[in-house]
Amino acid sequence: MAVALTDAVPLTAADGITGLNNGRDMRKFISGLLLPDVKSANPLAVRNGVLPHNWDVSGCTSLRVQQQTTASMNVDVLAGHLVCERTGQGPYLGWSESTIVVPISTANATNPRIDVIFATVYDQASIPTDPGHGPVVDVLTGTPAASPVARTDLPDGAVKLAEVRVNATVTTITSSNITDKRMSTALTGGVRYMLPGDSVLDTGRIDGELRIRKAAAPWPQLMDYWDATQSLWRGTMGATFTQTYPGTPDGNNNVTGVITGANNTLISLNIPDPGFPYRVIASTLFKLISISSPTTINYYCNVNNGPFAGAIATAGPGGDNRCPVVPIGGTIFTGASTVRLKIDVLGGGSVTWGADVRNPLTVQVVPA
Incomplete structure (x- = not known):
């Protein structure tokens, strides 16, 4: 006799009208397509990060934080997609279809600080304690100090986009104050394009995972695969x-x-x-x-x-x-x-x- 599996997407009742899928079902569907995280005991765990999707001559623009055309105390976050896993809920796929403007708080009169810009998806339907509902980009304002450090207390599932150094008394944020911290994610079986926040030392998630990275001259752009048996990245291209x-x-x-x-x-x-x-x-x-x-x-x-x-x-x-x-x-x-x-x-x-x-x-x- 047939034995039922857990679920399927999309699925309606036998009447062909009544929907049977809820938000968690959709997140499970998303997790089946994306690279898993190292938390393999959780069937909904995925690798959090930015999905490289949009490009210009400088590289991937997806959710890139940059100076405004006329520098101000605002920064621009370009259009793009993110994947964030919320504890016990699985992955959310969020995106912005256009550039958004993010305000940076007034500079301290004495000391610099480092703010952290992040993206996440809030879901008060599943997590009532969330401060909002839906996908957002927000800022963790740093603590002014003679030698400031970036905060690490990001919200659950947050994807770090950039660190912004806000020097004392400044009235504009320029490119030199912005450090790109985006890490990438990808579909299972796809090639993951490494972003500035990724490290060549980061472990792979699954055996055979592929990544593309830039290398120092005279090496060209390189592609590696993850050897899970030996726990190391192996090259696919010689020179x-x-x-x-x-x-x-x-x-x-x-x-x-x-x-x-x-x-x-x-x-x-x-x-x-x-x-x-x-x-x-x-x-x-x-x-x-x-x-x-x-x-x-x-x-x-x-x-x-x-x-x-x-x-x-x-x-x-x-x-x-x-x-x-x-x-x-x-x-x-x-x-x-x-x-x-x-x-x-x-x-x-x-x-x-x-x-x-x-x-x-x-x-x-x-x-x-």
């Missing part, structure tokens, strides 16, 4: 870095140099932290112009003066004078690193090397 050989090229694009002794660094290439674990694979080609017998050389690429990214090889007098760096890359790195093309001159004497600058040291960074 290639190059560094040319030192020296002034001749008319044939060749450079040359003379080296002696061990532990010579011919090329050094810095890899900025990509924000995820990665492997490094290096390759290049140079040549030996002259090498005194019985001298030989070992050459290789290592990372942080440790593990190899290019296999160690030996070359000596006679035979093929080309020295290819064979790529390897089994070690996993995190953070920034430095790849070095190294040459050890063994047995005394000196070595003259040469390279075509059109064949640079090429380093591939591969997500691990």
Whole structure:
């Protein structure tokens, strides 16, 4: 026999007229579409935040707090959507269809303060103690002090939008006083676009969650996925870095140099932290112009003066004078690193090397 589930949306009675869904049913419907919060024991829990929806040349404008065109003691909050979970009720989806003006209280005569602008949805039908009913943007006025701090006592479910520093005696709020604190949320299975309030260290909510973030140059915008088994973000996109050989090229694009002794660094290439674990694979080609017998050389690429990214090889007098760096890359790195093309001159004497600058040291960074 059929066994009833909890509920469904939309649903009417068998007469086709009488509605059966209430507000909580609708919030449960919303929670089924949105990214869950870490409070997984609560089936209605979701990740609170702004839904990135609107854009301009500076990025996402959804519920962005900004200076008015003519600076005043008001700020503008642009149109956008938010998701806020209220305790015991589940998520509410609120929005503004146009820019709203939010007043900032008069500045203190002596000390600065930090106000917090937030958005939430009040629901006196389900939470009678709420101070109002419906979606709002409001301000927590800070406490003036020589070194002010932002208040943290936001209302239940509030989504922080910005901090506004109100310096003593000021009569206008400008862009330099506004710090964007928006955090993002997204649909389950969608790619979450990170906002200024998000941190690369924030944990993911579900296995396989995707996020897009801006990274410091020379990294482009990157996409990561959450590995719940290992509790870390993993990259989905690699990158290639190059560094040319030192020296002034001749008319044939060749450079040359003379080296002696061990532990010579011919090329050094810095890899900025990509924000995820990665492997490094290096390759290049140079040549030996002259090498005194019985001298030989070992050459290789290592990372942080440790593990190899290019296999160690030996070359000596006679035979093929080309020295290819064979790529390897089994070690996993995190953070920034430095790849070095190294040459050890063994047995005394000196070595003259040469390279075509059109064949640079090429380093591939591969997500691990």
